Amino acid sequence: MDKFQSREGLVAPLDRANVDTDAIIPKQFLKAIGRSGFGPNLFDEWRYLDHGEPGMDNAKRPLNPDFVLNQPRYRGAQVLVARENFGCGSSREHAPWALQDYGFTTVIAPSFADIFFNNCFKNGLLAIVLDAATVDKLIKETQANPGYRLAIDLEHQTITTPGRDEIRFEIDPFRKHCLLNGLDEIGLSLEHADKIRAFEAKHRQAQPWLFG
Amino acid sequence: MSAKTLYDKLWESHLVHTDADGTALIYIDRHMVHEVTSPQAYEGLKLAGRKVWRIDSVVATADHNTPTRDWDQGLDGMRDQVSRLQVETLDQNIKAHGAKAYYPFLDARQGIVHVIGPELGASLPGMTLVCGDSHTSTHGALGCLAFGIGTTEVEHVLATQCLIAKKTKAMLVRVEGETGPGVTAKDIVLAVIGKISSAGGAGYSIEYAGAAIRALSMEGRMTVCNMSIEAGARAGMVAVDDKTIEYVRGRPFAPKGAQWDQAVAYWRTLRSDPGAQFDRVVDMDAAAIQPQVTWGTNPQMVAPIDGRVPDPAEERDPIKREWMQRALKYMGLEPNTPISGIAVDKVFIGSCTNSRIEDLRAAAAIARGRKVAPNVKLAMVVPGSGQVKRQAQEEGLDRIFTQAGFEWREPGCSMCLGMNEDQIAAGERCASTSNRNFEGRQGAGGRTHLVSPIMAAAAAVTGHFVDVRTLA
Numbered sequence: 001m002d003k004f005q006s007r008e009g010l011v012a013p014l015d016r017a018n019v020d021t022d023a024i025i026p027k028q029f030l031k032a033i034g035r036s037g038f039g040p041n042l043f044d045e046w047r048y049l050d051h052g053e054p055g056m057d058n059a060k061r062p063l064n065p066d067f068v069l070n071q072p073r074y075r076g077a078q079v080l081v082a083r084e085n086f087g088c089g090s091s092r093e094h095a096p097w098a099l100q101d102y103g104f105t106t107v108i109a110p111s112f113a114d115i116f117f118n119n120c121f122k123n124g125l126l127a128i129v130l131d132a133a134t135v136d137k138l139i140k141e142t143q144a145n146p147g148y149r150l151a152i153d154l155e156h157q158t159i160t161t162p163g164r165d166e167i168r169f170e171i172d173p174f175r176k177h178c179l180l181n182g183l184d185e186i187g188l189s190l191e192h193a194d195k196i197r198a199f200e201a202k203h204r205q206a207q208p209w210l211f212g
Numbered sequence: 213m214s215a216k217t218l219y220d221k222l223w224e225s226h227l228v229h230t231d232a233d234g235t236a237l238i239y240i241d242r243h244m245v246h247e248v249t250s251p252q253a254y255e256g257l258k259l260a261g262r263k264v265w266r267i268d269s270v271v272a273t274a275d276h277n278t279p280t281r282d283w284d285q286g287l288d289g290m291r292d293q294v295s296r297l298q299v300e301t302l303d304q305n306i307k308a309h310g311a312k313a314y315y316p317f318l319d320a321r322q323g324i325v326h327v328i329g330p331e332l333g334a335s336l337p338g339m340t341l342v343c344g345d346s347h348t349s350t351h352g353a354l355g356c357l358a359f360g361i362g363t364t365e366v367e368h369v370l371a372t373q374c375l376i377a378k379k380t381k382a383m384l385v386r387v388e389g390e391t392g393p394g395v396t397a398k399d400i401v402l403a404v405i406g407k408i409s410s411a412g413g414a415g416y417s418i419e420y421a422g423a424a425i426r427a428l429s430m431e432g433r434m435t436v437c438n439m440s441i442e443a444g445a446r447a448g449m450v451a452v453d454d455k456t457i458e459y460v461r462g463r464p465f466a467p468k469g470a471q472w473d474q475a476v477a478y479w480r481t482l483r484s485d486p487g488a489q490f491d492r493v494v495d496m497d498a499a500a501i502q503p504q505v506t507w508g509t510n511p512q513m514v515a516p517i518d519g520r521v522p523d524p525a526e527e528r529d530p531i532k533r534e535w536m537q538r539a540l541k542y543m544g545l546e547p548n549t550p551i552s553g554i555a556v557d558k559v560f561i562g563s564c565t566n567s568r569i570e571d572l573r574a575a576a577a578i579a580r581g582r583k584v585a586p587n588v589k590l591a592m593v594v595p596g597s598g599q600v601k602r603q604a605q606e607e608g609l610d611r612i613f614t615q616a617g618f619e620w621r622e623p624g625c626s627m628c629l630g631m632n633e634d635q636i637a638a639g640e641r642c643a644s645t646s647n648r649n650f651e652g653r654q655g656a657g658g659r660t661h662l663v664s665p666i667m668a669a670a671a672a673v674t675g676h677f678v679d680v681r682t683l684a
Contacts, residue, residue: 020510023651027629027630028631030276031292032294035252055294090346090360090648093249093362111411113411114446118361118365119363122364173233174233174235185364186368186371189376193372196228196265196372208474209474209475210241210336
């Protein structure tokens with residue numbers, strides 16, 4: 001996993017609640033066996049006017065001009081701001097892969113679905129929970145001000161608006177540590193290999209039917 | 213010692229290590245693997261030069277992509293080459309890395325991962341069980357801690373037999389009283405989601421309890437636990453009782469002999485202690501639950517069959533109002549339309565929510581002696597596993613369905629998510645026994661209404677949603 005770089009980024013508002021993982025990356029793109037290349041199909045059904053399938057030349061497909069990410073002012077956006085329960089639905093990690101492949105480094109919402117939230121951090125995508133009123137303000141300011149950017153400082157857990165407002169956010173210390181250092185969690189867990197083996201031996205004795 | 217919840221017991225009995233901030237390493241007993249969320253995990257394992265920590269914890273099958281017809285043509289019956297590559301990649305990965313059991317495409321015991329787990333006795337009370345699929349909560353019906361994980365976590369479990377996690381809060385959903393006729397486990401769980409919302413369970417693991425839950429069969433409990441994720445919860449579970457023990461007895465991977473007695477003695481402790489504290493308690497009256505039909509693009513958008521499509525104008529929260537308006541536009545529905553009477557184009561009976569033998573028996577009882585209505589373009593029954601299919605055929609259910617005009621298919625996830633060719637077309641309306649009615653879920657532009665198997669069968673034979681109790 002790459003280290004999370006604190007930086008300023010262009011903001012795109014997705015003014016919807018309960019954005020589900022089927023919307024983020026539709027099922028036909030889950031047939032891939034790699035982790036990359038999902039960006040062109042992020043929000044595929046909202047973003048294009050035709051029906052997308054794997055293997056199509058996405059550059060030639062008709063764009064839906066009404067979809068927010070297709071507006072030129074949001075091109076190159078790195079920060080996505082959305083309403084509550086973002087990422088609800090399936091466990092598909094293709095959802096954060098697609099957001100990241102598109103260019104997003106950070107997603108801000110009042111709440112996230114549990115598995116999606118986990119999956120973001122496993123891939124270095126920062127998911128920030130802010131209260132609904134603050135998210136509402138950010139969405140409105142982004143819509144009102146072309147070129148609206150936010151500076152995300154993970155180390156100090158702050159977001160700075162163009163008007164120099166500083167918004168503090170909370171993050172689990174372990175997740176922050178992993179993001180800042182780009183840590184491989186498997187490597188971290190394997191540092192406990194002896195403890196895992198000891199647990200396993202005890203567990204096998206207590207519940208032998210779980211083994212074999 | 214203080215009173216513990218079932219969740220406390222399952223969590224604490226799998227703790228390998230806890231950091232000062234509560235981040236824990238928990239041990240995983242069973243890892244169910246399927247073709248869609250595993251290729252990148254095995255690839256990661258290979259790139260890092262790591263091995264599977266405990267091969268005998270892995271049970272694998274191919275279910276999401278697999279076609280539900282033309283099995284006589286073997287792999288060539290799988291016309292989508294991208295899907296075929298994914299299914300063959302699973303074959304190769306299991307061959308290279310090993311598993312306790314593998315049920316590949318075309319195998320007699322292949323099936324939906326959440327149907328075959330309990331059926332084989334591969335999911336057992338007291339276990340921690342994970343799978344790269346959000347509906348893993350299904351297995352919690354057996355009194356185990358079961359939840360869905362992402363692909364990076366699949367790799368993590370393969371490599372370490374553990375997961376890094378934090379304990380969730382505990383919610384008790386207590387459904388007391390008795391359900392009326394025609395009200396099923398599906399209606400109970402849809403009513404729960406309608407009450408607490410699709411985000412209401414976020415940050416919680418739910419234990420379902422109360423007389424109406426105890427009265428459910430094991431398969432009914434699986435249906436309830438299955439949709440916990442649709443309420444946003446990490447896991448769903450039901451305490452062990454006699455039904456649990458009798459269900460597990462004699463299954464292929466269940467313990468035998470002296471180990472069986474030892475296991476049963478332990479399993480009987482798997483219930484919340486009297487006085488155990490929950491972070492939230494939700495009470496439901498089973499008698500007040502009617503057969504449910506979803507009207508929108510999220511499972512919480514649900515109404516009783518005698519209800520109407522709600523009017524967004526009456527919603528005061530502007531964000532919710534906009535969400536409802538968008539949903540109704542997508543669904544092609546007008547506010548205040550009676551639910552009963554909305555015509556359907558397709559009917560799907562299947563999925564990890566409702567494809568078990570009891571689901572098929574119940575649906576067949578409605579289909580028996582009736583015909584699929586002329587306006588219904590396709591009514592299909594997709595059994596959850598090869599085992600369910602064989603049993604249904606032995607009972608003659610397949611003939612009841614086919615005589616009524618339903619298609620009788622091979623097992624798999626099928627039209628629940630339409631990764632194979634089983635899809636609904638743009639604008640088509642489907643009565644579906646699956647678990648999600650998101651935009652495009654069953655096919656781009658398709659309109660999904662979630663219902664129970666008997667309500668789906670009733671919609672098939674009348675051509676529209678109807679109170680199944682009027683057909684009896």
